[in-house]
Amino acid sequence: MYLHTSTERRFLAGAWLTLALLGIGGCSTNKDKLLPHGATDMLDVWQQGTTGSAGSASGRMLLDARQALRRPLEPRQAAARNDNAAFTRTAENEIHSQFKRLPNPDLVMYVFPHLAGSDPVPVPGYTTVFPLYQRVQYAMPGERTEDY
Template identity: 55%
Template structure:
Protein backbone atom coordinates (compact mmCIF):
# COMPACT_ATOMS: atom_id res chain seq x y z
CA UNK A 1 0.00 0.00 0.00
CA UNK A 2 1.47 3.34 -0.93
CA UNK A 3 1.41 6.59 1.08
CA UNK A 4 -1.55 8.44 -0.59
CA UNK A 5 -3.87 5.44 -0.20
CA UNK A 6 -2.99 4.98 3.48
CA UNK A 7 -3.56 8.71 4.07
CA UNK A 8 -7.05 8.49 2.54
CA UNK A 9 -7.90 5.48 4.73
CA UNK A 10 -6.73 7.25 7.90
CA UNK A 11 -8.72 10.42 7.08
CA UNK A 12 -11.84 8.37 6.30
CA UNK A 13 -11.54 6.50 9.62
CA UNK A 14 -11.14 9.80 11.52
CA UNK A 15 -14.20 11.29 9.83
CA UNK A 16 -16.37 8.28 10.63
CA UNK A 17 -15.20 8.29 14.24
CA UNK A 18 -16.16 11.98 14.60
CA UNK A 19 -19.68 11.30 13.31
CA UNK A 20 -20.20 8.61 15.95
CA UNK A 21 -20.15 11.14 18.84
CA UNK A 22 -23.58 11.93 20.28
CA UNK A 23 -24.81 15.46 20.92
CA UNK A 24 -25.28 14.82 24.64
CA UNK A 25 -21.65 13.71 25.03
CA UNK A 26 -20.37 16.68 23.08
CA UNK A 27 -22.65 19.42 24.52
CA UNK A 28 -24.41 18.44 27.75
CA UNK A 29 -27.01 20.98 28.88
CA UNK A 30 -27.87 19.51 32.26
CA UNK A 31 -31.65 19.86 31.82
CA UNK A 32 -31.59 23.65 32.23
CA UNK A 33 -33.81 25.96 30.18
CA UNK A 34 -32.86 29.46 29.09
CA UNK A 35 -35.15 30.89 31.77
CA UNK A 36 -33.32 28.90 34.47
CA UNK A 37 -29.96 30.13 33.19
CA UNK A 38 -31.18 33.74 33.14
CA UNK A 39 -32.60 33.53 36.67
CA UNK A 40 -29.39 31.99 37.93
CA UNK A 41 -27.25 34.70 36.33
CA UNK A 42 -29.66 37.40 37.66
CA UNK A 43 -28.88 36.30 41.19
CA UNK A 44 -31.86 34.28 42.35
CA UNK A 45 -34.01 31.20 41.91
CA UNK A 46 -37.54 31.08 40.56
CA UNK A 47 -38.99 31.20 44.10
CA UNK A 48 -36.87 34.09 45.36
CA UNK A 49 -39.27 37.07 45.60
CA UNK A 50 -36.55 39.39 46.91
CA UNK A 51 -34.47 39.15 43.74
CA UNK A 52 -37.60 39.51 41.58
CA UNK A 53 -38.54 42.67 43.48
CA UNK A 54 -34.99 44.00 43.05
CA UNK A 55 -35.25 43.43 39.29
CA UNK A 56 -38.61 45.23 39.14
CA UNK A 57 -37.19 48.15 41.14
CA UNK A 58 -34.20 48.43 38.82
CA UNK A 59 -36.46 48.41 35.76
CA UNK A 60 -38.76 51.08 37.21
CA UNK A 61 -35.76 53.34 37.91
CA UNK A 62 -34.83 53.20 34.23
CA UNK A 63 -38.28 54.09 32.95
CA UNK A 64 -39.09 57.73 32.20
CA UNK A 65 -42.55 59.26 31.82
CA UNK A 66 -43.69 59.47 28.20
CA UNK A 67 -45.67 62.67 28.66
CA UNK A 68 -42.68 64.83 29.62
CA UNK A 69 -43.76 67.81 27.46
CA UNK A 70 -40.54 69.91 27.39
CA UNK A 71 -38.55 66.82 26.41
CA UNK A 72 -41.05 65.97 23.64
CA UNK A 73 -40.87 69.52 22.25
CA UNK A 74 -37.08 69.40 22.29
CA UNK A 75 -37.06 66.10 20.40
CA UNK A 76 -39.51 67.39 17.77
CA UNK A 77 -37.36 70.46 17.11
CA UNK A 78 -34.23 68.34 16.79
CA UNK A 79 -35.75 65.68 14.55
CA UNK A 80 -34.26 65.63 11.07
CA UNK A 81 -36.41 64.91 8.08
CA UNK A 82 -36.10 65.49 4.36
CA UNK A 83 -38.07 68.76 4.38
CA UNK A 84 -35.94 70.28 7.16
CA UNK A 85 -32.73 69.30 5.39
CA UNK A 86 -33.77 70.65 1.98
CA UNK A 87 -35.33 73.88 3.20
CA UNK A 88 -32.50 74.65 5.61
CA UNK A 89 -29.85 74.41 2.88
CA UNK A 90 -31.64 75.25 -0.37
CA UNK A 91 -34.43 77.73 0.26
CA UNK A 92 -37.05 78.03 -2.47
CA UNK A 93 -37.24 81.50 -3.97
CA UNK A 94 -40.65 83.18 -4.07
CA UNK A 95 -42.77 82.18 -7.06
CA UNK A 96 -46.02 84.16 -6.91
CA UNK A 97 -49.22 82.53 -8.12
CA UNK A 98 -51.28 84.16 -10.84
CA UNK A 99 -55.02 83.61 -10.64
CA UNK A 100 -56.48 83.59 -14.15
CA UNK A 101 -60.03 83.39 -15.40
CA UNK A 102 -60.67 81.24 -18.47
CA UNK A 103 -63.74 82.45 -20.37
CA UNK A 104 -66.40 79.99 -21.55
CA UNK A 105 -65.38 78.43 -24.85
CA UNK A 106 -65.77 75.38 -27.07
CA UNK A 107 -63.03 72.77 -27.37
CA UNK A 108 -62.19 69.56 -29.21
CA UNK A 109 -62.77 68.21 -32.73
CA UNK A 110 -66.50 68.20 -32.12
CA UNK A 111 -67.29 71.53 -30.47
CA UNK A 112 -67.97 70.83 -26.82
CA UNK A 113 -68.92 73.79 -24.60
CA UNK A 114 -66.60 74.38 -21.63
CA UNK A 115 -67.91 76.68 -18.86
CA UNK A 116 -65.75 79.51 -17.52
CA UNK A 117 -63.49 78.77 -14.57
CA UNK A 118 -60.61 80.21 -12.54
CA UNK A 119 -57.23 78.53 -12.27
CA UNK A 120 -53.84 79.23 -10.69
CA UNK A 121 -50.56 79.45 -12.61
CA UNK A 122 -47.13 79.95 -11.05
CA UNK A 123 -45.34 83.03 -12.41
CA UNK A 124 -42.21 81.04 -13.27
CA UNK A 125 -42.36 77.66 -15.01
CA UNK A 126 -39.84 75.97 -12.70
CA UNK A 127 -39.18 76.54 -9.00
CA UNK A 128 -35.93 78.38 -8.35
CA UNK A 129 -33.71 77.64 -5.34
CA UNK A 130 -31.21 79.85 -3.52
CA UNK A 131 -27.69 78.64 -2.91
CA UNK A 132 -26.80 77.80 0.71
CA UNK A 133 -26.47 80.99 2.73
CA UNK A 134 -28.17 83.31 0.21
CA UNK A 135 -31.51 83.44 2.02
CA UNK A 136 -32.92 83.12 5.50
CA UNK A 137 -34.70 79.90 6.47
CA UNK A 138 -38.20 80.03 4.98
CA UNK A 139 -41.43 79.83 6.91
CA UNK A 140 -42.47 76.16 6.66
CA UNK A 141 -46.17 77.05 6.86
CA UNK A 142 -45.90 79.40 3.87
CA UNK A 143 -44.28 76.68 1.76
CA UNK A 144 -46.98 74.15 2.49
CA UNK A 145 -49.84 76.48 1.58
CA UNK A 146 -52.42 74.65 -0.56
CA UNK A 147 -53.30 76.02 -3.98
CA UNK A 148 -56.69 77.71 -3.88
CA UNK A 149 -58.98 77.22 -6.81
CA UNK A 150 -62.05 79.33 -7.35
Protein backbone atom coordinates (compact mmCIF):
# COMPACT_ATOMS: atom_id res chain seq x y z
CA MET A 1 0.00 0.00 0.00
CA TYR A 2 1.45 3.33 -0.97
CA LEU A 3 0.81 6.25 1.43
CA HIS A 4 0.17 9.57 -0.26
CA THR A 5 -0.13 12.00 2.61
CA SER A 6 2.11 12.79 5.53
CA THR A 7 -0.91 12.56 7.88
CA GLU A 8 -1.36 8.90 7.04
CA ARG A 9 2.33 8.30 7.59
CA ARG A 10 2.26 10.04 10.98
CA PHE A 11 -0.83 8.08 12.03
CA LEU A 12 0.78 4.78 11.06
CA ALA A 13 4.05 5.66 12.84
CA GLY A 14 2.10 6.65 15.97
CA ALA A 15 0.16 3.38 15.91
CA TRP A 16 3.38 1.35 15.62
CA LEU A 17 4.98 3.34 18.46
CA THR A 18 1.94 2.79 20.69
CA LEU A 19 1.96 -0.95 20.02
CA ALA A 20 5.69 -1.16 20.72
CA LEU A 21 5.38 0.71 24.02
CA LEU A 22 2.46 -1.48 25.11
CA GLY A 23 4.45 -4.60 24.22
CA ILE A 24 7.51 -3.47 26.15
CA GLY A 25 5.42 -2.36 29.11
CA GLY A 26 3.62 -5.70 29.22
CA CYS A 27 6.91 -7.58 29.46
CA SER A 28 8.24 -5.60 32.39
CA THR A 29 7.22 -7.08 35.69
CA ASN A 30 8.75 -7.84 39.06
CA LYS A 31 9.45 -11.54 39.67
CA ASP A 32 8.88 -11.16 43.41
CA LYS A 33 5.38 -9.80 42.74
CA LEU A 34 4.65 -12.56 40.26
CA LEU A 35 6.14 -15.41 42.34
CA PRO A 36 6.21 -14.36 46.00
CA HIS A 37 8.61 -16.19 48.29
CA GLY A 38 7.34 -17.84 51.42
CA ALA A 39 8.86 -19.71 54.33
CA THR A 40 8.23 -23.12 52.73
CA ASP A 41 10.59 -24.82 50.33
CA MET A 42 9.90 -27.61 47.81
CA LEU A 43 10.48 -30.39 50.37
CA ASP A 44 7.82 -28.92 52.65
CA VAL A 45 5.37 -28.59 49.76
CA TRP A 46 6.02 -32.21 48.71
CA GLN A 47 5.57 -33.60 52.21
CA GLN A 48 2.42 -31.58 52.74
CA GLY A 49 0.97 -32.80 49.45
CA THR A 50 1.81 -36.47 49.97
CA THR A 51 1.20 -37.03 53.66
CA GLY A 52 -1.03 -34.13 54.61
CA SER A 53 -1.09 -32.96 58.18
CA ALA A 54 -1.04 -35.69 60.79
CA GLY A 55 -4.61 -35.10 61.90
CA SER A 56 -6.20 -34.55 58.50
CA ALA A 57 -8.62 -37.06 57.01
CA SER A 58 -6.78 -37.23 53.69
CA GLY A 59 -3.48 -37.92 55.43
CA ARG A 60 -5.08 -40.72 57.46
CA MET A 61 -6.63 -42.28 54.34
CA LEU A 62 -3.28 -42.21 52.56
CA LEU A 63 -1.53 -43.91 55.50
CA ASP A 64 -4.28 -46.58 55.63
CA ALA A 65 -3.88 -47.26 51.90
CA ARG A 66 -0.12 -47.61 52.31
CA GLN A 67 -0.56 -50.05 55.20
CA ALA A 68 -2.96 -52.13 53.09
CA LEU A 69 -0.31 -52.43 50.41
CA ARG A 70 2.30 -53.56 52.95
CA ARG A 71 0.26 -56.50 54.25
CA PRO A 72 2.03 -59.90 54.42
CA LEU A 73 1.40 -62.53 51.75
CA GLU A 74 -1.11 -65.25 52.47
CA PRO A 75 0.25 -68.84 52.22
CA ARG A 76 -1.70 -69.48 49.01
CA GLN A 77 -0.26 -66.33 47.41
CA ALA A 78 3.25 -67.28 48.50
CA ALA A 79 2.90 -70.74 46.90
CA ALA A 80 1.70 -69.20 43.62
CA ARG A 81 4.62 -66.82 43.74
CA ASN A 82 7.07 -69.71 44.14
CA ASP A 83 5.41 -71.61 41.26
CA ASN A 84 5.89 -68.62 38.94
CA ALA A 85 9.48 -68.01 40.05
CA ALA A 86 10.85 -70.12 37.19
CA PHE A 87 9.15 -67.87 34.63
CA THR A 88 10.24 -64.53 36.09
CA ARG A 89 13.43 -62.68 35.29
CA THR A 90 16.10 -62.65 37.97
CA ALA A 91 19.80 -61.94 37.98
CA GLU A 92 20.45 -65.69 37.96
CA ASN A 93 18.28 -66.71 35.02
CA GLU A 94 18.87 -63.46 33.13
CA ILE A 95 22.27 -64.80 32.06
CA HIS A 96 20.88 -68.16 30.95
CA SER A 97 18.17 -67.67 28.38
CA GLN A 98 14.70 -69.03 29.16
CA PHE A 99 13.93 -69.66 25.52
CA LYS A 100 16.48 -72.20 24.33
CA ARG A 101 17.40 -72.32 20.66
CA LEU A 102 16.32 -75.49 18.98
CA PRO A 103 18.98 -77.29 16.97
CA ASN A 104 19.37 -76.10 13.41
CA PRO A 105 22.00 -78.37 11.86
CA ASP A 106 24.50 -76.95 9.41
CA LEU A 107 24.62 -78.49 5.99
CA VAL A 108 27.93 -78.59 4.17
CA MET A 109 27.79 -78.42 0.42
CA TYR A 110 30.60 -78.70 -2.08
CA VAL A 111 30.25 -76.65 -5.26
CA PHE A 112 32.18 -78.20 -8.14
CA PRO A 113 34.35 -76.03 -10.40
CA HIS A 114 32.20 -74.38 -13.05
CA LEU A 115 31.89 -71.52 -15.53
CA ALA A 116 29.71 -68.55 -14.52
CA GLY A 117 28.38 -65.37 -16.12
CA SER A 118 27.58 -64.32 -19.68
CA ASP A 119 31.29 -64.43 -20.45
CA PRO A 120 32.17 -67.86 -19.09
CA VAL A 121 34.50 -67.18 -16.20
CA PRO A 122 35.98 -70.19 -14.43
CA VAL A 123 35.05 -70.48 -10.74
CA PRO A 124 37.13 -72.91 -8.68
CA GLY A 125 35.43 -75.51 -6.50
CA TYR A 126 34.59 -74.44 -2.96
CA THR A 127 32.74 -75.59 0.15
CA THR A 128 29.91 -73.61 1.75
CA VAL A 129 27.90 -74.05 4.95
CA PHE A 130 24.23 -73.09 5.42
CA PRO A 131 21.58 -73.91 8.03
CA LEU A 132 18.96 -76.58 7.39
CA TYR A 133 16.05 -74.32 8.42
CA GLN A 134 15.64 -70.79 7.17
CA ARG A 135 14.67 -69.34 10.58
CA VAL A 136 16.00 -69.96 14.07
CA GLN A 137 13.36 -71.71 16.20
CA TYR A 138 13.03 -71.32 19.99
CA ALA A 139 11.54 -73.65 22.59
CA MET A 140 9.02 -72.49 25.19
CA PRO A 141 10.25 -72.38 28.81
CA GLY A 142 10.45 -75.94 30.14
CA GLU A 143 9.87 -77.48 26.73
CA ARG A 144 13.50 -78.47 26.20
CA THR A 145 15.68 -79.21 29.23
CA GLU A 146 18.66 -81.13 27.85
CA ASP A 147 21.67 -79.27 26.54
CA TYR A 148 22.88 -79.97 23.04
